[in-house]
Each structure stands twice: as C-alpha cells, then as structure tokens.
Amino acid sequence: MAAAAAAAPTRAEVLSLFRSLLRTGRQFSDYNIREYTRRRAADAFRENRALGDAPAAAAFADGKKQLEVAKRQAVVYSLYAPKAKSIMEMKLQ
Amino acid sequence: MSLSRRLLPILLRPRGSPTRALSTAAASAAPAAAEEEAVTIKGVRISGRPLYMDMQATTPVDPRVLDAMLPFYLSRYGNPHSRTHLYGWESDAAVEEARARVASLVGADPREIFFTSGATECNNIAVKGMMRFYRDRRRHVVTTQTEHKCVLDSCRYLQQEGFEVTYLPVRSDGLVDVAQLADAIRPDTGLVSVMAVNNEIGVVQPLEEIGRICREKGVPFHTDAAQALGKIPIDVNQMGIGLMSLSAHKIYGPKGVGALYLRRRPRIRVEPQMSGGGQERGIRSGTVPTPLVVGFGAACEIAAKEMDYDHRRASMLQQRLLDGIRGQVDDIVINGSMEHRYPGNLNLSFAYVEGESLLMGLKEVAVSSGSACTSASLEPSYVLRALGVEEDMAHTSIRFGIGRFTTEEEVDRAIELTVHQVKKLRDMSPLYEMAKAGIDLKSIQPMSGIG
Numbered sequence: 283m284a285a286a287a288a289a290a291p292t293r294a295e296v297l298s299l300f301r302s303l304l305r306t307g308r309q310f311s312d313y314n315i316r317e318y319t320r321r322r323a324a325d326a327f328r329e330n331r332a333l334g335d336a337p338a339a340a341a342f343a344d345g346k347k348q349l350e351v352a353k354r355q356a357v358v359y360s361l362y363a364p365k366a367k368s369i370m371e372m373k374l375q
Numbered sequence: 376m377s378l379s380r381r382l383l384p385i386l387l388r389p390r391g392s393p394t395r396a397l398s399t400a401a402a403s404a405a406p407a408a409a410e411e412e413a414v415t416i417k418g419v420r421i422s423g424r425p426l427y428m429d430m431q432a433t434t435p436v437d438p439r440v441l442d443a444m445l446p447f448y449l450s451r452y453g454n455p456h457s458r459t460h461l462y463g464w465e466s467d468a469a470v471e472e473a474r475a476r477v478a479s480l481v482g483a484d485p486r487e488i489f490f491t492s493g494a495t496e497c498n499n500i501a502v503k504g505m506m507r508f509y510r511d512r513r514r515h516v517v518t519t520q521t522e523h524k525c526v527l528d529s530c531r532y533l534q535q536e537g538f539e540v541t542y543l544p545v546r547s548d549g550l551v552d553v554a555q556l557a558d559a560i561r562p563d564t565g566l567v568s569v570m571a572v573n574n575e576i577g578v579v580q581p582l583e584e585i586g587r588i589c590r591e592k593g594v595p596f597h598t599d600a601a602q603a604l605g606k607i608p609i610d611v612n613q614m615g616i617g618l619m620s621l622s623a624h625k626i627y628g629p630k631g632v633g634a635l636y637l638r639r640r641p642r643i644r645v646e647p648q649m650s651g652g653g654q655e656r657g658i659r660s661g662t663v664p665t666p667l668v669v670g671f672g673a674a675c676e677i678a679a680k681e682m683d684y685d686h687r688r689a690s691m692l693q694q695r696l697l698d699g700i701r702g703q704v705d706d707i708v709i710n711g712s713m714e715h716r717y718p719g720n721l722n723l724s725f726a727y728v729e730g731e732s733l734l735m736g737l738k739e740v741a742v743s744s745g746s747a748c749t750s751a752s753l754e755p756s757y758v759l760r761a762l763g764v765e766e767d768m769a770h771t772s773i774r775f776g777i778g779r780f781t782t783e784e785e786v787d788r789a790i791e792l793t794v795h796q797v798k799k800l801r802d803m804s805p806l807y808e809m810a811k812a813g814i815d816l817k818s819i820q821p822m823s824g825i826g
C-alpha cells in the first residue's frame with residue numbers, strides 16, 4: 283500500500299519481482315494454477331513495460347501483494363494436493 | 376452429470392490390487408510412475424484427473440479468492456450481525472466491503488445488493504416473491520423457454536397458484552425475438568424474466584433492448600445473470616434491470632453464495648421466502664456467511680480487473696477449439712448464435728455419432744452434454760429442443776467450457792480426443808457411410824433409432 287505512493291521501481295527491482303512470481307508460481311501443485319500464474323505474470327509485465335512512473339509504482343505494489351498471496355496459496359495447495367495428477371501433467375513428462 | 380458419476384469410480388479404482396491407493400501419484404514425477412497411475416475401465420485408459428472444461432457447471436476457486444476467505448475461517452469468525460464486540464464489527468465491515476465490490480461490478484448501489492445462497496434462491500425470490508407482493512394487480516409473467524430450470528420451476532409454481540405465464544420461444548440461434556416479447560406484455564404483466572447468458576449455449580440475450588421495452592411498458596425486468604457476471608459487462612442502469620440474480624461459483628468464487636439485486640428507484644418490492652431474524656433488510660433472514668460473502672466480493676473485484684484479459688483469452692481459445700475440431704471432422708453444428716455468445720462456451724453437435732458413446736470416449740475431458748445428463752429422464756436438453764435442434768443432434772451435443780485457468784494445451788488435447796472419438800465412431804457408423812455415399816437418410820428411415 284505505502285509503496286503505491288513511492289517512486290517508480292528500478293529495472294532490477296521489477297525483474298526481481300517478476301522472477302519471484304515465476305518461482306512461486308512453479309511451486310503450485312495444481313497444473314492450471316501453475317500455468318496461469320506464469321502466463322498472467324508474464325503478460326502483466328509485458329503490458330506494463332511502458333508505464334509512466336506513477337502507474338509503474340502502483341503496478342509494482344500490486345505485484346508485490348500478488349506475490350504474497352501466491353506464496354501463501356502455494357503452501358495451501360501443497361497441503362491438499364490430490365493424489366492423482368491432472369492428465370495434462372502425466373503425458374507432458 | 377452422468378459423465379462425472381461414471382468417472383468417479385474410475386478415479387477411485389486403481390488397476391491391480393484394490394487395496395493399493397493412488398498414493399504414488401503425488402510424490403513421483405517419473406514416467407514409470409505415471410504409467411502405474413493409469414487405470415483402465417471398459418477398455419479406456421485414464422491416466423489422471425481429467426482436464427476440466429465444464430466451466431458453466433462451476434468454476435474452480437481462484438487462489439486469490441481463497442486467500443481472502445481463509446482469515447474468516449480462522450480467527451475472524453464473528454457473526455456479522457453481532458453488534459456488541461469486535462468479532463461482529465470486523466465481520467460486518469468485511470461483509471459491507473464485499474457488498475460494495477459486488478455492486479461495483481454491475482453498476483449498482485451497495486444498498487441494492489442482498490446476499491443469498493446462490494442464483495437459484497435469487498431466482499425464486501425474484502420470480503415468486505415479486506409476483507406475490509403485487510398479486511392483487513399483476514397476474515402475468517413473461518419469460519422464455521430456455522431459462523434455467525429454477526426460473527421455469529418457479530413459474531410453474533406460480534401457475535399452480537393461479538398466475539399466468541408466457542414462455543416465449545427462441546429463434547434457432549437461441550435469441551428471443553424482442554418484438555414478440557413486447558407483444559407478450561399485457562397490462563397485468565408483473566415481471567419479464569429473461570436470462571443474460573444461457574448456461575447451455577452461452578447465447579447473450581439483448582438485455583439493453585429488453586430493458587428499454589420493459590421501462591417503456593412499466594414492467595420490471597428480471598435477469599438471471601449467473602453466467603454473465605464478470606464475463607460480459609453488466610450495468611443495471613444502462614440495461615434497465617430491476618432485479619438480477621447472481622452466483623459466486625460461476626466466477627471463481629465459493630459455492631453456496633449469491634446476490635440478488637433489487638432496484639431502489641423506482642423501488643422494487645418482493646415477498647421474502649425466509650422468515651427469521653430480518654437480516655439483509657428482511658429480504659433474506661439467516662446469518663450472512665462471512666467467509667463465502669468475502670470470497671464472492673473478492674471474486675467480483677478480480678473479475679472487474681481481469682474481465683478484458685479473460686475475455687480475450689476465452690475468445691482465442693474458443694476459436695482454437697472450433698478451428699481445431701472443424702479442421703478435422705465435418706458435419707458439426709454449433710448450437711446457438713456465434714455472434715451473440717459468451718466465448719467461454721462452445722456447444723457442438725456431431726452428426727452420425729451416438730451420444731452416449733461419444734461421452735464415454737471423452738473420459739479424459741470433463742464436459743457436459745445436451746444428452747440425458749441433467750435429469751433422470753431420457754429427454755434431451757429442453758434448451759436445444761427450444762432451438763429446434765433435432766433429437767439425434769441434441770443427444771450428441773457437447774458443451775465445452777473455457778475459463779480463466781484453461782490452457783492452450785488443454786484445448787489441444789480436447790481437440791485431439793474429440794476428433795479421435797468422433798472419427799472412430801463414424802468409422803463404425805453405417806449412417807455416416809451412407810451419408811457420404813450421397814444417400815438421403817431421412818428418405819429411407821426415421822432417425823429415431825439412434826438417439
């Protein structure tokens with residue numbers, strides 16, 4: 283929240299957040315959520331590349347919140363992962 | 376429905392020793408282990424949980440939604456109607472925040488949103504409650520033949536109480552004829568109820584036009600927007616909506632919660648169905664389920680942000696699915712208008728195959744069918760029948776649902792499996808052979824035998 287009013291993030295900060303989101307997304311036990319997290323993060327960072335300072339700061343703050351949600355939920359999902367995987371994972375190996 | 380019923384035992388029954396559970400599945404990523412997880416039933420091999428394409432039945436809960444809900448299942452368990460302590464206050468604040476989020480997604484005032492158990496309850500309150508409230512002057516309801524069962528059943532109930540109901544037919548593309556709708560409205564019509572997006576065929580009715588006609592004639596317009604919320608833009612003022620039914624579990628929220636929109640100006644009144652503590656300003660007594668409502672609010676907030684993105688993806692995947700199937704098999708019919716359609720729905724019928732066999736062959740894809748799946752009867756879908764789809768084609772209809780979490784790979788797999796199955800069945804079908812040889816089937820025999 284406080285970060286929303288802050289200055290635009292540096293390129294290094296943005297990249298670091300992006301990588302953290304991808305890394306956390308990969309930890310989801312659910313095939314669809316894992317794929318979505320990766321796809322949505324990549325598309326959002328692509329779309330937001332050209333943002334001005336203020337919206338970039340807001341997008342960055344939002345991204346950090348999403349990362350926290352993803353970290354918590356990756357754990358929750360792992361606690362209740364079904365025994366049988368999605369058929370999409372079985373033949374992809 | 377029948378498909379999932381058939382599938383459950385398959386997933387629960389591993390091959391070989393019955394005592395051996397599927398417990399190796401979670402831990403192992405090795406291909407050898409993946410092989411072991413496979414199960415075979417009736418000659419069909421299933422290797423894991425089917426890919427999910429039944430988004431109109433229900434959607435998975437978005438992890439962001441669950442994240443918003445969990446605190447209210449842990450320490451924040453207060454009754455939102457408790458006025459004397461922090462537990463109540465924090466729950467109440469969360470409920471009101473959620474109400475504002477639902478309202479904002481449809482352009483309503485939060486005071487016009489009443490939480491219920493889902494769209495079924497909303498439809499019951501809207502149709503029965505509204506007519507009962509105005510029963511002295513208003514004796515007639517206009518609706519369509521393709522409404523959800525809960526609207527049609529509420530109308531039947533009203534008929535038993537002496538009200539009259541006009542069930543408008545739809546055109547072959549699934550749309551109502553608005554001129555016909557206007558003509559059906561009488562001086563004693565108390566309600567026009569037309570759904571926004573059809574659950575079976577995804578057709579979007581011309582809400583704005585219907586709303587305008589209703590406003591001109593001074594009749595309240597109710598729309599069942601369970602399948603529309605968060606997927607197409609809805610604005611209660613622009614569309615002249617007086618009452619609207621919403622559900623959380625179609626937009627990646629939890630099951631068991633929905634909301635009824637009731638316009639304040641001009642004020643719409645309904646007779647409540649639930650007597651009790653007078654919660655939700657007397658419209659719906661019963662403790663408001665804070666975690667569910669918070670989840671619904673979160674789902675609406677996400678939907679507001681993601682609607683464009685989700686819509687673009689659904690369109691792209693729908694096109695991919697259609698092109699993929701149509702490129703490899705002929706004699707397919709799309710049920711319902713393609714132009715006026717929510718793209719997360721693709722309902723296809725396959726000529727010259729047998730419906731039951733088609734579904735049996737698609738065990739690795741969780742889809743619904745227009746066949747005798749939605750009830751114990753053997754009647755095909757009444758929605759498809761209202762479109763004039765012939766019985767044999769209704770039996771081979773498959774509803775593919777595309778959602779926020781559907782991947783390209785899933786669509787490609789669905790194409791591959793569907794095409795494979797349709798081709799296999801047609802190779803065995805004398806009807807298909809004859810049709811390809813140019814013999815007019817209708818001229819030689821009635822088609823009743825293959826339903």
Ligand SMILES: Cc1ncc(COP(=O)(O)O)c(C=O)c1O
Nearest residue numbers: 493494495523574599601602622
């Ligand atoms: C159009 C429509 N109306 C109503 C319902 C019922 O909603 P709920 O499950 O929230 O009662 C559904 C879903 O099954 C639906 O698709």
